[in-house]
Amino acid sequence: MFFNSIDFAVFLPIVFVLYWFVINRNLKLQNLIIVISSYVFYGWWDWRFLSLILFSTIVDYLVGRGLSKQKEHGKRKFLLWTSIAVNIGLLGFFKYYNFFLESFVSAFSFFGKEIVGESLNIILPVGISFYTFQTLSYTIDVYKKKLEPTKDFISFAAFVSFFPQLVAGPIERAKRLLPQFYTKRILKYDNIVKGLHQILWGLFKKIVIADRLAIVVNEFYNNPTEYHGLTLVLGTVFFAFQIYCDFSGYSDIAIGTARLFGFKLMTNFKTPYFSKSIGEFWKRWHISLSTWFRDYVYIPLGGNRVIKVRWLFNIFVTFLVSGFWHGANWTFIVWGALHGFVLVVETFLSKIQKNIPSVFNIIITFSLVCFAWVFFRANSIQDAFLIIGKIMDFTSYSFSQLDFYVVPVIKGSVYAMDIFLSMLLIPVLVVLEYIFTTKVVFNNLKFKYRLPIYIIGVLSILLLGAFEKNEFIYFQF
Secondary structure (H helix, E strand, O other), rough: OOOOHHHHOOOOOOOHHHHHOOOOOOOOHHHHHHHHHHHHHHHHOOOOHHHHHHHHHHHHHHHHHHHHHHOOHHHHHHHHHHHHHHHHHHHHHHHHHHHHHHHHHHHHHHOOOOOOOOOOOOOOOOHHHHHHHHHHHHHHHHHOOOOOOOOOOHHHHHHHHHHHHHHOOOOOOHHHHHHHHHOOOOOOHHHHHHHHHHHHHHHHHHHHHHHHHHHHHHHHHHHHOOOOOHHHHHHHHHHHHHHHHHHHHHHHHHHHHHOOOOOOOOOOOOHHHHHHOOOHHHOOOOOHHHHHHHHHHHHOOOOOOOOOOHHHHHHHHHHHHHHHHOOHHHHHHHHHHHHHHHHHHHHHHHHHOOOOHHHHHHHHHHHHHHHHHHHOOOOHHHHHHHHHHHHHHHHHHHHHHHHHHHOHHHHOOHHHHHHHHHHHHHHHHHHHHHHHOOOOOOOOOHHHHHHHHHHHHHHHHHHOOOOOOOOHHHHHH
């Protein structure tokens, strides 16, 4: 079930009414409604994969209970590794089996040995990377005695499967979200207003901007041989804003929906394209994932509490793993390696960066992020290098290449209106992002002044939205 679908528009009010007006006096029944609703929400794609969520939930609940009773270090470690093996094992099989098999076969072929490996027709369960990391945070924190294990299976099942953030985050920590299921929630007018406001903003970013940009980006990146370097630069910048609006739009809808039910989820994005370094970018982009890798990969490796060479190694490995988490494709691994490499380089240039005007640091950072996005979006490594090659061939640049797109009405491109609207919408996004994230400017306005903005937002979605049922990009991860 997609947030930008009619199904969800019907589903959400039904759950809201049941939750607040039918069983609002019983906390356990409210949590049970969340579990049932979440399983219906997830099962809308493929009910067979509900067994995976249930299995992970049971395993980690039992591991948590076992850790609470077990004092012996060796047995506690065995329980922890049981949880890790089950969760990472399921993730590895569904997401990486064919990748490892194909890489293994290719490696032998490179050395002149031909072997046959039979790939499997495996369907990737939606959101498996997200709920796997979420439930792992529970067992790891219980093992480290940072969190008391729960005895309430329904609350734990609700935590694992909570439908607003089940399939694409934010990846919540157990110590932050799980206690909210133990606390009585109260229906508050302020939560409803702010929740609906954030849902509307998320839908605007997804349907009006991201899905409109997707039409153009898909054309350019699916046919890179047909376009010039300057055009591919335009397509890459479009993708940077597409993936931001797509993913942050999902996060906004998730956070807003959770607020409707009395829950507070963590902020996942903080205007990342205004970052003045790659390090700062990762403090603003997909914050729930970057902090997860910081706490459960980077710090266990030693973080910055080791000699400098090992510290730089830890940074690079963390981002390499992050790239691999995104998908079983070398494009994602290169993308992660690029970010890791630039972060390592930044450790040597931090003093120089401080002396560069902020606006130039922002431009340099955005350019580096866009360079890496080429690998993230390209259909293959070969396509990525082809696109990079064309972009870097400055001698072939000519503004006449863009005539076809900049003056679409005259040239009559099939994608003319999409390109034209995209060029207008990106500056609008920047302005609106400032308005909606600055409390003084927007949240403190009286409702009668905010109402026209809400109406304009709804009308914009209806009139300018691209309704081709585009999935959220991060659903594939």
